[in-house]
Amino acid sequence: MKIKSVLSALTLATVATAAQAQTASVEITNLTQGIYFTPLLVSAHVGEFHLFETGSAASPELQMMAEGGDISGLVAAATAMGAANVENPAAGLLAPGTSTNIEALDTGSNGFLSITAMLLPTNDGFVGLDAWKIPTEPGSYTLYLNAYDAGTEANNELLVEGSGAPFVAGIPANPGANGGVGGIGITAEEVNQQVHIHRGNIGDTDPDAGSSDLDARIHRWLNPVAKVVVTVQ
Secondary structure: OHHHHHHHHHHHHHHHHHHHOEEEEEEEEEOOOOOEEOOOEEEEEOOOOOOOOOOOOOOHHHHHHHHHOOOHHHHHHHHHOOOEEEEOOOOOOEOOOOEEEEEEEEEEOOOEEEEEEEEEOOOOEEEEEEEEEOOOOOEEEEEEEEEEEOOOOOOOOOEOOOOOOOOOOOEOOOOOOOOOOOOOOOOOOOOOOOOEEOOOOOOEOOOOOOOOOOEOOOOOOOOOOEEEEEEEO
16 A cells, blocks of 8 residues: 555656646737837746845846846846746847747746846836746636836936946847937936836937937837736646
């Protein structure tokens, strides 16, 4: 009876492990009019791990990504936790209105999915999915993602060369090359220094002065900023 009980327990454990091992395709679409996503990180991981958490201070790794688009720190942190990562599936920036697709993400025993990338042009804005539980039932699941503010930098909305480095204020790049110059800055401080929903770019319509270097007719957005379709196989 004891041997039979042990064998039954081992069988159940094997079935449970197999049930957790899944393959999923992930399609990500940029829903904005004029915002670009920097190289994306798509990560399947354990439930105890988070790339970011709303209402909490940003980690140094999140700050690197949110201010400069550098996902290497988040990749290293996720890998150390046994995550299955896909880096930069779009092979560069994901332009407004375009999509990228991961055909087969082998999640292994990781049951949660997270996605993130910096939004350009912003100071420290990013698109994010935090530890979404991957369904065990095969099928197609549609998610809509919000834009978040890392809370690590004031949203001055000024284009400043070299500002992608942490603690250097400014927007590091405007891929659409459709902004202005000479802005005096929207704000010089960030009141909410926790990760929170981004208020969106404010911008203005003065290409040579004004308060912002961003164009209010192009660079504003309303949530959600991304659509994700996860197909569990």
